[in-house]
Amino acid sequence: MTAVSLTPAGPFSLAAAIRFLEGFTPASHPRATDGILRLAFPADDGTSVIAAAVRQEVGADGTPGTVHAELAVHPGAPARAATDGRAAGPAAAAQLARILSLDTDGTAFPALASDPVVAGLMADHPGLRPVCFHSPYEAAAWAVIGNRIRMTQAAAIKAHIARRHGSRTDIAGQALHAFPTPAALRTLTGVPGLTDLKIQRLHALAEAALDGHLDAARLRALPADQALAELRALPGIGPFSAELVLIRGAGHPDVFPRHEPRLHRAIVGAYGLDASAATDVTRLAGIADRWRPYRSWVALLLRSRAQATAGGPTCRVPSRS
Numbered sequence: 001m002t003a004v005s006l007t008p009a010g011p012f013s014l015a016a017a018i019r020f021l022e023g024f025t026p027a028s029h030p031r032a033t034d035g036i037l038r039l040a041f042p043a044d045d046g047t048s049v050i051a052a053a054v055r056q057e058v059g060a061d062g063t064p065g066t067v068h069a070e071l072a073v074h075p076g077a078p079a080r081a082a083t084d085g086r087a088a089g090p091a092a093a094a095q096l097a098r099i100l101s102l103d104t105d106g107t108a109f110p111a112l113a114s115d116p117v118v119a120g121l122m123a124d125h126p127g128l129r130p131v132c133f134h135s136p137y138e139a140a141a142w143a144v145i146g147n148r149i150r151m152t153q154a155a156a157i158k159a160h161i162a163r164r165h166g167s168r169t170d171i172a173g174q175a176l177h178a179f180p181t182p183a184a185l186r187t188l189t190g191v192p193g194l195t196d197l198k199i200q201r202l203h204a205l206a207e208a209a210l211d212g213h214l215d216a217a218r219l220r221a222l223p224a225d226q227a228l229a230e231l232r233a234l235p236g237i238g239p240f241s242a243e244l245v246l247i248r249g250a251g252h253p254d255v256f257p258r259h260e261p262r263l264h265r266a267i268v269g270a271y272g273l274d275a276s277a278a279t280d281v282t283r284l285a286g287i288a289d290r291w292r293p294y295r296s297w298v299a300l301l302l303r304s305r306a307q308a309t310a311g312g313p314t315c316r317v318p319s320r321s
Contacts (some may be wrong), residue, residue: 002088006067010106013064013127014056038171040178041134049074053172098251101129121301130300132251137209139249143241144201157193182206201236216250256288256295266306
């Protein structure tokens with residue numbers, strides 16, 4: 001395994017990230033009692049799997065510090081224990097940083113506390129940054145799997161696919177199954193709970209990932225409107241799902257979701273607006289402009305507060321593509 005250190009620029013709490021994942025339905029993340037975040041996921045190269053054990057230093061005063069990770073890269077062979085891991089390079093470390101939003105300089109984020117609503121969100125969720133899907137590819141696959149079914153059902157199907165068709169890795173004393181790499185997913189046939197159309201769409205997404213159309217760095221480098229338009233051209237990816245892939249898959253830190261009614265209602269409640277404002281996306285986008293260049297981050301905090309209030313699962317599955 002390769003040891004890497006990531007120094008957060010601005011506030012970051014791994015403990016907050018772990019708590020978020022434990023309530024994030026698509027992740028199906030087991031409860032961590034030792035403060036270690038264990039992850040297994042397809043690498044951005046489309047053919048291998050990364051295993052990660054992540055810890056964070058905590059100062060004598062309780063202040064979170066440097067993040068340390070042990071990384072290994074395994075061939076993406078399905079349904080077997082990956083014991084032949086090789087040293088992880090810069091690409092694996094960069095992907096982990098993106099997943100934890102540590103690739104974004106958050107030094108200026110506390111300045112947004114001049115907005116009382118944002119200040120309250122930061123106080124409620126200190127150090128929480130978006131914890132992203134492992135890649136735009138995996139976010140897109142989740143969107144297709146979960147379309148028009150209950151989120152818990154979608155999570156069970158995704159976990160089944162990982163167990164049957166992904167790679168099993170042993171990480172810091174625990175076994176995890178990674179979601180299949182694009183190379184493996186394109187060979188998928190029948191899956192209980194998935195229609196033939198969804199399987200066809202998953203095949204198409206796997207091909208798109210292998211062709212570079214779901215590359216996180218490329219998507220983030222494009223103007224957001226262009227990136228979203230490209231994503232909507234993929235089979236099974238509509239406006240809601242395109243925003244999910246760009247924001248929570250590619251880790252774009254500064255996009256306002258225009259197709260997420262639950263977030264819009266959360267903004268209305270937080271800012272004390274009339275209920276009719278929930279459908280005035282232009283007005284809500286104007287409020288979100290105060291959060292630049294961290295609009296995605298504040299949106300996550302608003303969702304987290306709404307989730308804590310409602311007590312239901314996080315990351316709604318789109319009801320239509």
